[in-house]
Amino acid sequence: MAVTIQQIAEKAGVSRGTVDRALNGRGRIDPDVANRILKIADEMGYVPKHRRNAVRRQYRIGVITQLSKSPFMSEISRGIEDAQKELKNQKIEVLVEAGLSVDTDEQLRAISRLLAEGIDGLAIMPVDDEKIREKLNRISVVKQIPIVTFNTDIGGTHRRTFVGMDNEKSGRAAAGLMGVLTRGSGKILVITGFFGNRVNSMRVDGFVNELKKSYPEMEIAAVQSCFDDADEVERIVVNAMLGAQVINGILIVSAGQSGLDRAFSQLQMDRRPYVVTYDLTPWSRKALAEDKIDFLIDQDGYYQGYHSIWLLANMLQNDIAPHSEYEYTDISIRTKYNI
Numbered sequence: 001m002a003v004t005i006q007q008i009a010e011k012a013g014v015s016r017g018t019v020d021r022a023l024n025g026r027g028r029i030d031p032d033v034a035n036r037i038l039k040i041a042d043e044m045g046y047v048p049k050h051r052r053n054a055v056r057r058q059y060r061i062g063v064i065t066q067l068s069k070s071p072f073m074s075e076i077s078r079g080i081e082d083a084q085k086e087l088k089n090q091k092i093e094v095l096v097e098a099g100l101s102v103d104t105d106e107q108l109r110a111i112s113r114l115l116a117e118g119i120d121g122l123a124i125m126p127v128d129d130e131k132i133r134e135k136l137n138r139i140s141v142v143k144q145i146p147i148v149t150f151n152t153d154i155g156g157t158h159r160r161t162f163v164g165m166d167n168e169k170s171g172r173a174a175a176g177l178m179g180v181l182t183r184g185s186g187k188i189l190v191i192t193g194f195f196g197n198r199v200n201s202m203r204v205d206g207f208v209n210e211l212k213k214s215y216p217e218m219e220i221a222a223v224q225s226c227f228d229d230a231d232e233v234e235r236i237v238v239n240a241m242l243g244a245q246v247i248n249g250i251l252i253v254s255a256g257q258s259g260l261d262r263a264f265s266q267l268q269m270d271r272r273p274y275v276v277t278y279d280l281t282p283w284s285r286k287a288l289a290e291d292k293i294d295f296l297i298d299q300d301g302y303y304q305g306y307h308s309i310w311l312l313a314n315m316l317q318n319d320i321a322p323h324s325e326y327e328y329t330d331i332s333i334r335t336k337y338n339i
Contacts, residue, residue, distance in 0.1 A: 003046040011044070012037050024320055031082070031306060038086065059092045059316045061309055062114035064107060064124040066152070068098035070228055070255040071281035072301065076151060079305030083313075092313050095119065102194050104129040111135055115143075121312035122147045126154040128198040133157055146315050148322075150308040151301070152199045160315070161322035163308045163329070165299035167199050170331045171206020171253070174276050177295045177333070178207075178249050179215045181274040186248025187221040189240045189273075193228040193254025203253040203278070221245050226256045233259025234266070241267050249274040258283045260292060280334060288336040300329040 009019045014037065021029045022037035023046075063080055067073060077098075084094040095117055097110035107127045114122065122139065126132050126149055133156050139145045140158040147159040178188060190207065192200040204223060211218050221240065226232040233256040240247050241263070250273050252260070257277050264272055275293040277284060279301070287293045307327070314320040 003041070003044045005046075008037065008041050008044060008046060012040050024314055024318065028303075031079075031302065035082075035086070042089070057091070059120045059313070060118055061087075061092060061094050061121045061123065061312050061316075062111075062117070062119035063094060063096045063309065064099060064110050064114070064122070064126075065096070066099045066102050066107075066125045066127070067228060067255065068100055071258075071283060072255055072279035074281065075301030076305040079302040079307070080309065082302075083306045083309035087309065087313055090313070090317065092317070094309060099125075102127055102197050104131050107132060108135060111139070115139070119145065120316050121145060123308040123312055124149055125151045126157075128152070128154050128196065146312060148308045148311050150304045151299075152197070154198070161311065161325055161327055163304050163311070163327045165331060166326075166328045167202035168206035170278075170297050170299070171203040171208075172210035173206075173331050173333070174203070174251055174253075174295075174297060175207045175210035175215065177276050177297075178251060178274065179211075179218065181276075181294055182218065182248050184215045185217040187219045187245050188249040188251060189221045189237070189247050190223040191226050191233060191236055191250065191252045191254065191256075192223060193226060193256065195225050197254070200253050207251060207253075221247055226252075226254060226259070228255035230256045230259035230262075232256060234263045235259075237263035238266055241269070241273075247273050249276070251275075252277045254278070257281075257287070257293075260287070264292065280339070284334075285339050288334065288339055291336065294335070296334040298332040298334050300332065303329055 005016050005019050009016045019037055022034040080096060087094055095114060097114060099106055099110060104127050108131060122145055133154055136147055136157045140147050148161055149159050150163040153162040190204055192204055208220060224236045226236060276295045277293050278297050280298040284296050288296055311322055
């Protein structure tokens, strides 16, 4: 007799709905719970009803990232690796192209290499460029390869869904945090990574728009690009703090945040500016614990990498389409008390 979802639920000690989400990659579920359910289902020999008499074919899913050496990528990469290991047992091979920069030509070459490998689905952190847009549309329309974007999105394409944070909304949340810290007044230095990075731009736009709306007495001292480089962050902060303006707060929406350490050491201030940053990394954990930053906005990178690949796996093997065009992760506010 075929194993049922109810039997798996009883053995796992969870609800039928939780088992359904784990087996089909639907909605939010704790990765550890999902892994346990999948292991139990495999041990019990569970096969979805519509595939019980079907022969499972081999699939290949391509994954393309950006800035793979940046600290914020560690959680995303961990999610990708876990999905890669789990899907190996389901005859799905996950091929990863780890991009080092935000470069159109680099990404186009990565796409071409994956197409040459015969991929059936693509999860990508796209560069927001017309050449990438055209390439992705040809892949999805002509080759009928499903595409999921994660962490960063690109408009005007036929991608199936986006998995990641609502970055404009997170920028507004950052403005609210800074408003609380500064009591709604003062000058704020904003540091972004690459001006061409859509994620960074959306965060800055949300921050600036919310300041104008809710904190009119706060001013933007400058918006400067650090190119995700810690040395550049150090230079920007030191020059701003030694300049004519008094900087009350600093927002960093990109990588390179560790440059704050050297900047503050060099300046030898009695009291540092308030600081809001992004992404839970080894440095940011330590910085929160040591009171070098005040608030951190985390985007659940693990879920982005993990869930994007599982969405494609379910599209290919189970013909299950994503439930919505946008699958936003939580905007998680971290302090030294909840890390």
